[in-house]
Amino acid sequence: MSETITRTTTEAPNSFTQAELGWEAWLEPLPLEELTERHYAGLVDKGRANSPYFRLLVRDPDILGARTRTDNDIxxxxxxxxxxxxxxLSATAASRTNGCIFCASVHSRFASHYSKRPDDVQRLLDEGTAAPQDDPQWRAVIDASVALTVVPNEFGAENVRALRDAGLDDVAIIDAINGAAFFNWANRLMLSLGEPTPPKA
Known part of the structure; x- marks a missing residue:
């Protein structure tokens, strides 16, 4: 049985940021020295053993392995x-909607890196998912992600039409849906297991 651990941080971040945050579990992560080959197989990437989040999830290595392979494929x-x-961007919009500061920080950094548009990403973090975005694809992906995240049945034909009108084909539309749907679930899991910690000085 896992035991709760004492909260070591004095104040969790309370605003969205692209800074690299830490994360603290409310339950005991599996200690590094107790990881077996089965645990490492569940982690998929051995580098994830350095994360308290993944060392917590690896208590069930088979489920974590399936989760990580799904994540990687998406x-x-x-x-x-x-x-x-x-x-x-789809993961960032879902995380911003759910209020998952840690996930939003991770995926907004990736969105900025791959798009080379950090100001547009920061606007999403600062002003919310309704903030103006000039790019029709960005607008359509953000809106679809929000619809899936708030209440999945809010997502409908009009969202698919907007994605298609923005120039996305069926495979791209499926990717947008998968990114938002996965992080809608992943945010809620992370939010129930711990909290972000401030960036390292």
Missing amino acids: FYNEKGGLTRALRE
Whole structure:
């Protein structure tokens, strides 16, 4: 049985940022020295053992392995479909909607890196998902992500039409949906297990 741990931070970040935040679990992550080959197989990437979040999830290595392979396929498999920048934008919009400051920080950095448009990404973080975006694809992806995140059945034919009118084909539309849907779930899991910590000095 995992035991709760003492909160070591004095104040969790309370605003959206592209800074690299830390994360603190409210339950005991699996200690590094207790990781077995089965745990490392569940992590998929051994570097994730440095993250308290993944060391918490790896208590069930089979579920984490399936989760991580799904994540990797949605965001890293660029054989056609949506650009990496727009995949990261979909995750950022979902995270901004759900109030997941940590996930929004991670995926907004990726969206800025791959799009080379950090000011547009920052506007999304600062002003919210309704903030003006001049690019029709950005607007359509953000709106679709919000609709899926708030209440999934809010997403409908008009969102698909907007994505298609913005120039996305069926595979790209599926990628936009998958990115938002995955992070709609992932945000809620992370929000229930711990909290972000301030950037390292």
